[in-house]
Amino acid sequence: xxxxxxxxxxxxxxxxxxxxxxxxxxxxxxxxxxxxxxxxxxxxxxxxxxxxxxxxxxxxxxxxxxxxxxxxxxxxxxxxxxxxxxxxxxxxxxxxxxxxxxxxxxxxxxxxxxxxxxxxxxxxxxxxxxxxxxxxxxxxxxxxxxxxxxxxxxxxxxxxxxxxxxxxxxxxxxxxxxxxxxxxxxxxxxxxxxxxxxxxxxxxxxxxxxxxxxxxxxxxxxxxxxxxxxxxxxxxxxxxxxxxxxxxxxxxxxxxxxxxxxxxxxxxxxxxxxxxxxxxxxxxxxxxxxxxxxxxxxxxxxxxxxxxxxxxxxxxxxxxxxxxxxxxxxxxxxxxxxxxxxxxxxxxxxxxxxxxxxxxxxxxxxxxxxxxxxxxxxxxxxxxxxxxxxxxxxxx
Numbered sequence: 001x002x003x004x005x006x007x008x009x010x011x012x013x014x015x016x017x018x019x020x021x022x023x024x025x026x027x028x029x030x031x032x033x034x035x036x037x038x039x040x041x042x043x044x045x046x047x048x049x050x051x052x053x054x055x056x057x058x059x060x061x062x063x064x065x066x067x068x069x070x071x072x073x074x075x076x077x078x079x080x081x082x083x084x085x086x087x088x089x090x091x092x093x094x095x096x097x098x099x100x101x102x103x104x105x106x107x108x109x110x111x112x113x114x115x116x117x118x119x120x121x122x123x124x125x126x127x128x129x130x131x132x133x134x135x136x137x138x139x140x141x142x143x144x145x146x147x148x149x150x151x152x153x154x155x156x157x158x159x160x161x162x163x164x165x166x167x168x169x170x171x172x173x174x175x176x177x178x179x180x181x182x183x184x185x186x187x188x189x190x191x192x193x194x195x196x197x198x199x200x201x202x203x204x205x206x207x208x209x210x211x212x213x214x215x216x217x218x219x220x221x222x223x224x225x226x227x228x229x230x231x232x233x234x235x236x237x238x239x240x241x242x243x244x245x246x247x248x249x250x251x252x253x254x255x256x257x258x259x260x261x262x263x264x265x266x267x268x269x270x271x272x273x274x275x276x277x278x279x280x281x282x283x284x285x286x287x288x289x290x291x292x293x294x295x296x297x298x299x300x301x302x303x304x305x306x307x308x309x310x311x312x313x314x315x316x317x318x319x320x321x322x323x324x325x326x327x328x329x330x331x332x333x334x335x336x337x338x339x340x341x342x343x344x345x346x347x348x349x350x351x352x353x354x355x356x357x358x359x360x361x362x363x364x365x366x367x368x369x370x371x372x373x374x375x376x377x378x379x380x381x382x383x384x385x386x387x388x389x390x391x392x393x394x395x396x
Contacts, residue, residue: 057187081195114144114168141170165181231374314335
């Protein structure tokens with residue numbers, strides 16, 4: 001090979017190398033452009049066909065499933081799940097844009113925390129979607145969150161917040177990208193997905209508290225919704241603390257629970273085998289029986305079981321003596337509408353008897369006070385037992 005041939009081969013090699021590199025970059029740019037312009041990260045994701053969602057991180061797994069027309073949390077004895085939380089998650093995923101593509105190899109997935117949860121460290125949160133027949137519709141890996149630092153450091157120092165997240169469709173290295181959604185609520189924590197709608201006890205007429213110690217039990221009542229509260233069996237030097245009585249009556253107007261327990265599970269541990277009991281009767285004909293166990297280890301919650309009964313004072317309205325026909329028709333309709341409203345409330349709240357609960361301490365403490373804390377004890381009168389006799393003389 002002479003010098004001219006050698007120069008020709010070198011030049012040809014350079015030209016081919018440059019052409020190959022240009023073609024590679026062109027293909028990459030075209031792939032990135034097509035990825036960015038795709039309408040959705042999961043094209044044709046069948047949102048309406050999703051009947052089960054499995055979320056796994058590490059060894060923890062959560063199952064949300066449709067049962068009898070509504071979403072439930074399997075790990076909480078099929079307690080109703082928050083429809084708004086689930087629908088919001090599905091909508092965000094269906095509308096999700098691909099974001100910025102990331103070129104990675106299998107060995108680099110741990111860097112973005114996109115390894116399968118079964119791999120251990122640097123693993124993703126895996127979310128699997130199935131239809132009613134158990135067929136897998138899609139599986140998405142939620143990886144590391146992209147954190148942005150605060151540009152201005154205050155007196156407490158700079159901070160950072162999540163601005164996006166690395167995602168990958170399971171088994172597809174070409175789907176790795178950085179999206180703007182964080183999905184911070186998508187975790188295998190059953191208590192975070194529970195429907196928070198609960199019962200409400202209003203218009204309380206009487207409360208009976210039955211303590212495990214009989215001397216701490218008490219009962220209060222009132223004649224109507226504006227009357228003062230009274231306590232039975234008061235001694236001459238005792239008065240009911242009406243502020244505490246009102247607090248006890250309103251305690252369950254907006255109760256909140258921290259978590260749900262399987263009905264009757266571990267009664268000895270929860271203390272519900274020998275509970276304290278509060279029975280609340282209302283002017284609308286409801287009777288609520290609440291049983292409380294011993295406080296949780298952190299002292300912030302009480303185990304509670306729930307039961308409700310409904311017996312309206314009147315099932316038919318008795319017309320007034322001088323009631324006009326046009327008034328009778330209107331009043332009869334109002335009575336029936338109100339009775340139906342109360343019956344619907346009863347049927348809805350009756351569903352909550354299926355589970356036990358961990359209910360927040362601040363909600364129940366007004367009901368669990370021992371009798372002496374519900375009282376204002378009168379001070380003995382200054383002249384009690386005194387006589388009109390003159391004071392005894394003293395020696396000089």
